[in-house]
Amino acid sequence: GDSVTQMEGPVTLSEEAFLTINCTYTATGYPSLFWYVQYPGEGLQLLLKATKADDKGSNKGFEATYRKETTSFHLEKGSVQVSDSAVYFCALARYSSASKIIFGSGTRLSIRP
Amino acid sequence: EAQVTQNPRYLITVTGKKLTVTCSQNMNHEYMSWYRQDPGLGLRQIYYSMNVEVTDKGDVPEGYKVSRKEKRNFPLILESPSPNQTSLYFCASSWAGTSGSIEQYFGPGTRLTVT
Numbered sequence: 392g393d394s395v396t397q398m399e400g401p402v403t404l405s406e407e408a409f410l411t412i413n414c415t416y417t418a419t420g421y422p423s424l425f426w427y428v429q430y431p432g433e434g435l436q437l438l439l440k441a442t443k444a445d446d447k448g449s450n451k452g453f454e455a456t457y458r459k460e461t462t463s464f465h466l467e468k469g470s471v472q473v474s475d476s477a478v479y480f481c482a483l484a485r486y487s488s489a490s491k492i493i494f495g496s497g498t499r500l501s502i503r504p
Numbered sequence: 505e506a507q508v509t510q511n512p513r514y515l516i517t518v519t520g521k522k523l524t525v526t527c528s529q530n531m532n533h534e535y536m537s538w539y540r541q542d543p544g545l546g547l548r549q550i551y552y553s554m555n556v557e558v559t560d561k562g563d564v565p566e567g568y569k570v571s572r573k574e575k576r577n578f579p580l581i582l583e584s585p586s587p588n589q590t591s592l593y594f595c596a597s598s599w600a601g602t603s604g605s606i607e608q609y610f611g612p613g614t615r616l617t618v619t
Contacts, residue, residue, distance in 0.1 A: 395546075423606050434594060435547075435610040442605060480546060484606050490535035490554055490598055491562065492608055494546040 393418040397481045397495035404471055405503050412466040412498050414455075414481035422483040424448075424457055424464040425492070429478045438466075438479070473502045506531045510595050510611035517585055518619055525580045525614050527595030533609075535598040536578040537562070538570065540591040541613075547594065553578055585618040592616075 398413040416424065426438040426448070439448030444459035453468045464481060481495040508529045517523055529536065537552040539562075549562030553572040567589055569581040578597075582589060592615050598608040 427610075434612040437608070440606075484608070486600055486606060490537050490552040491549055492537075492547075492596075492598075494539075494548075496544055496546040 393422065393483060393485075393493050395481050395483055395493055395495040397479075397498055399496070400478075400499040401501055402498060403501045403503065406473055407470045408502075410466070410468040410471045410475075410500070412479055412481075412500070414464045414466065414495060416462050416464065416481075416483050418462075418483060418485075420485070421459070422485050424455070425482040425484070426453070426455055426464070426466050427480040427482060427494075429480065429497075431477070435480065471500075471502050473504055476500055476502045506609060508595055508597050508609050508611035510593075510614050512614060513612060514615050516617045516619065519586055520584050523582050523585060523616075525582075525593060525595075525616070527578045527580065527611060528576050529578075529595075529597035529609070530576065531597060531599070531609065532575065533597035533599050534575070535600070536572065537596045537598070537608075538568070538578070538580050539594045539596065540564065541594060542591050550580070550593075585616075587618050590616060590618050 394417045423442045425440045427435045428438045439450040441448040441457035447456045455466045478497045480497045484492040511526045538550040539547040541547045548564045551570040553559045595611040
């Protein structure tokens with residue numbers, strides 16, 4: 392079945408450092424891919440998404456490119472801020488079953504001032 | 505404002521005492537889901553609904569019930585809670601557009617502790 396694997400955390404970086412959080416998926420066909428962010432004490436917010444191969448999702452300085460050949464959707468940001476400290480979830484879903492989103496285990500990111 | 509609401513936000517209860525967590529959405533979405541979040545496991549789907557009176561099991565349905573009598577509401581019922589159901593629960597509603605786009609909105613979460 393479909394699955395998502397993302398790098399384990401916690402990840403600790405200094406402010407203005409470059410961020411990469413790896414995400415790979417297992418699925419047939421062309422699922423949609425997502426990154427969600429969960430700030431402390433809050434629910435999940437959609438950060439960005441991509442619906443087909445080579446699409447790049449971007450939001451708030453974060454980017455991720457849908458790579459079919461490597462089945463990856465790595466999250467990147469050029470210069471992180473303390474306010475980016477949160478848990479990040481990679482996820483996939485199929486249009487045919489939009490009510491089911493499959494999540495990775497989450498990566499906790501902490502940014503030092 | 506488009507939103508998914510859940511109540512209560514926090515709940516401490518004892519083993520075996522039936523409880524219901526309510527979920528409501530104001531976006532007229534057909535799809536609704538319940539997830540539980542546990543450390544190291546991410547979010548796992550409990551139940552989902554594709555429309556009124558249409559529900560199905562997700563990955564971890566044991567010990568839970570749901571109903572979908574109205575489009576906007578999707579309550580989660582624990583008939584006899586046990587300590588292993590201590591978790592953070594999220595309700596979500598979703599929409600699949602004609603262009604292949606999927607949107608999913610999450611509620612703020614309900615932290616349940618069963619002693």
